[in-house]
Amino acid sequence: MKKVLFILLVQGCFNISFGQTLKKYAISNSGCSAYFYCDPGTFEMSYSMDSAKVYTAECTQDGTGYGLICIKLNETIPEISAAEEVLLAYLDYLKTTFKITSSAGYGKGHRLKGKEDTHGIIDYWSDEEKNNWKVKGWTDGKFIIVLYGYNKKDLPETKVNVFLDGIVLPDK
Numbered sequence: 001m002k003k004v005l006f007i008l009l010v011q012g013c014f015n016i017s018f019g020q021t022l023k024k025y026a027i028s029n030s031g032c033s034a035y036f037y038c039d040p041g042t043f044e045m046s047y048s049m050d051s052a053k054v055y056t057a058e059c060t061q062d063g064t065g066y067g068l069i070c071i072k073l074n075e076t077i078p079e080i081s082a083a084e085e086v087l088l089a090y091l092d093y094l095k096t097t098f099k100i101t102s103s104a105g106y107g108k109g110h111r112l113k114g115k116e117d118t119h120g121i122i123d124y125w126s127d128e129e130k131n132n133w134k135v136k137g138w139t140d141g142k143f144i145i146v147l148y149g150y151n152k153k154d155l156p157e158t159k160v161n162v163f164l165d166g167i168v169l170p171d172k
Contacts, residue, residue: 021037022035022036022037022162022163022166023035023036023037023039024168025039025040025043025057027043027055027057027068027070028043028045028055030053030055030070030072030143030170031169031170032070032143032145032167032168032169032170033167033168034068034070034145034147034166034167034168035162035163035166035167035168036057036059036066036068036163036166037061037066037159037163038059038060038061038066039059040057040058040059040066040068041057041059042057043055043056043057043068043070044056044057048071050074051074052071052072052073052074053071053072054069054070054071054072055068055069055070055071055072056068056069056070062156063151063152063153064149064150064151064155064156064159064160065148065149065150065151066147066148066149066160066163067147067148067149067150068145068146068147068148068167069094069145069146070143070144070145071090071143071144071145072142072143073141073142073143073144076141076142077139077141077142078141079141080117080118080119080139080140080141082141083119083139083140083141083144084108084119084121084139086139086144087119087121087137087138087139087144088106088121090137090144090146091106091121091123091135091137091146094135094146095125098125098127098133099127099128099129100125100126100127100133101126101127101128102125102126103123103124103125103126104123104124104125105123106121106122106123107121107122107123108120108121110122110136110138112138112140112165112167112169113165115140117140117141118138118139118140118169119138119139119140120136120137120138121136121137122134122135122136122137122164123135123136127150129152130152131150131151131152132150132151132152132153132154132155133148133149133150133155134148134149134150134155134157134160134161134164135147135148135164136148136164136165138167138169140169142169143169145167145169147163147164147166147167148164149163149164
């Protein structure tokens, strides 16, 4: 009972401190979900050059943009280190697409909620419009998901960190 009360107290303090609560949104029919502070609307679905399904959404709250790109790979990459290399290549591609002019460098070794079979990579970027970005990519070999926050001013780090870790992958 004490644990439940503690959790409710922590969540209440968290909600008060951010003013806007996180809400879980299904990423179309991908089987994945993500937590957003703002309503991303409908996830747009398109196809990559290799016909993989690509879901995207973005919204803005208090001057910070929150976005997500979810790619359902056509074929599972069984070796997680190989999947991580594909994620790195995709992040490099996004640097060009988002017109990134500088980056801090990739930080590897992240795990999604302690799952050893899901690897994450983080980076800080700046673009040609002087936006500050924080980007985190995830892969489990079946999906590549990139979440990002950006703002012309300093990013609200704590809030963005919660968003970047707010992905739910389907059970295997």
